[in-house]
Every structure is written in structure tokens, then in C-alpha cells.
Amino acid sequence: DTAVSQTPxxxxxxxxxxxxxxxxxxxxxxxxxxYKQDSKKFLxxxxxxxxxxxxxxxxxxxxxxxxxxxxAHLNLHINSLELGDSAVYFCASSQVVFPRDLSGNxxxxxxxxxxxxx
Amino acid sequence: LAKTTQPISMDSYEGQExxxxxxxxxxxxxxxxxxxxxxxxxxxxxxxxxxxxxxxNEVASLFIxxxxxxxxxxLPRVSLSDTAVYYxxxxxxxxxxxxxxxxxxxxxxxx
Numbered sequence: 001d002t003a004v005s006q007t008p009x010x011x012x013x014x015x016x017x018x019x020x021x022x023x024x025x026x027x028x029x030x031x032x033x034x035y036k037q038d039s040k041k042f043l044x045x046x047x048x049x050x051x052x053x054x055x056x057x058x059x060x061x062x063x064x065x066x067x068x069x070x071x072a073h074l075n076l077h078i079n080s081l082e083l084g085d086s087a088v089y090f091c092a093s094s095q096v097v098f099p100r101d102l103s104g105n106x107x108x109x110x111x112x113x114x115x116x117x118x
Numbered sequence: 119l120a121k122t123t124q125p126i127s128m129d130s131y132e133g134q135e136x137x138x139x140x141x142x143x144x145x146x147x148x149x150x151x152x153x154x155x156x157x158x159x160x161x162x163x164x165x166x167x168x169x170x171x172x173x174x175n176e177v178a179s180l181f182i183x184x185x186x187x188x189x190x191x192x193l194p195r196v197s198l199s200d201t202a203v204y205y206x207x208x209x210x211x212x213x214x215x216x217x218x219x220x221x222x223x224x225x226x227x228x229x
Contacts, residue, residue: 004161041203041222042219043205045218109162111160112159112161
């Protein structure tokens with residue numbers, strides 16, 4: 001089974017449309033993320049949720065709205081798509097590390113969703 | 119937040135050992151150093167993680183000096199399939215799961 005799965009893998013849509021990308025993790029992790037990778041291959045964190053609660057929002061436009069129905073799912077909804085939204089969107093998850101835990105966090109990524117806005 | 123600096127690209131030949139160094143001058147006390155590998159059209163994949171000194175696993179070694187302001191990923195005897203982008207990250211407990219990726223190092227392994 002895929003640890004972090006996201007759908008769709010490819011999405012081509014017109015400007016102005018609204019679209020969603022779904023993500024599910026079966027690792028039992030508490031924290032999930034959305035990253036955006038642009039054409040220059042920079043990976044930028046967009047959002048992070050811990051146990052369904054938003055903990056990181058990296059100045060992403062309001063058109064992007066994450067939704068976490070439970071800690072195993074984090075979906076990304078994008079309103080009024082623009083050309084600049086074309087990118088690869090990666091979902092990821094990790095386990096929260098408690099202060100007494102001597103290990104660091106490891107992030108597990110999905111395979112990515114290629115969004116093309118035309 | 120600790121910023122990382124890596125070479126943009128490196129070339130190597132099959133069978134050689136490759137060392138990729140990452141600078142992270144303002145690493146926090148609780149930060150770990152993690153390296154990821156990304157192939158085209160795939161998500162980044164965990165390679166190795168360490169806090170100090172040396173860590174070795176089945177695919178790589180990670181060398182971290184005492185001041186922890188840099189780290190070196192060592193890939194023994196690379197093959198063509200090791201051609202990928204390698205990212206160095208610092209973070210973890212000190213910033214509650216905020217992980218920032220740098221620009222990465224594009225490793226090109228030639229036959």
C-alpha cells in the first residue's frame with residue numbers, strides 16, 4: 001500500500017475554475033503538509049495540519065483552502081485558478097516528535113499532483 | 119529558521135564516491151539534519167538523518183562536524199540511478215515540524 005497517496009496525479013484545467021486535490025496517509029501520522037514545487041524545482045511549504053488543526057500557513061493566497069476531515073486526510077481546494085498556480089503539489093506527512101523523543105522528524109511524501117492551468 | 123546552502127549541481131562518474139556539502143550556519147540546538155532525494159516526476163524520498171558526528175545506513179553516510187554548521191552527504195560508488203536532486207533540510211522539534219527545503223543539488227552521474 002502507498003503510504004501517502006494523492007489524487008489526481010495529473011490535472012489540466014482552465015483559468016478561473018475551482019479544483020481539489022485529495023491526500024490520504026496510512027502511516028498513522030499526526031501531521032500532514034502541502035508543498036508546492038514550481039518550474040524551478042523549489043519546494044515550498046504551504047500548509048501544515050496537526051490532528052486536523054492548522055499550524056502552518058505560509059502566506060498562501062486565500063484561494064487555497066486546505067481541509068482536514070480527519071488526521072489521515074488533508075485535501076487542498078483551489079478557487080479561481082490562475083496561470084501561476086501551475087506547479088506540482090506534494091502532500092506529505094510526519095509524526096509529531098515529543099520533547100523527550102531523541103529522534104528527528106521524517107517527512108513522507110506522496111507522488112505529487114501535476115496541475116496545469118491553461 | 120535555519121537556512122541551508124548547497125551547490126546547485128555536481129557531476130560524477132559511475133563508481134565514484136560523491137560528497138555533497140550543505141551549510142546551515144544558524145542551526146538551532148534541537149534541529150536535526152535530514153537529506154532527501156528526488157527523482158524526476160516523484161516526491162522527495164528520505165535518505166538519512168543525523169544530529170551530530172556520523173550516521174551511516176545502507177545507502178549513504180552523513181558527516182556532521184562538532185559545530186553542526188554544515189553537513190556532508192556521502193554516496194559511495196554512485197551509479198546512473200543515483201542521478202537526482204538532493205535536498206538538505208534542518209528542522210524538526212525546534213520549530214514544530216516546519217521543514218524548509220533549499221534549492222537542492224542536482225547530481226548528474228555519467229557512465
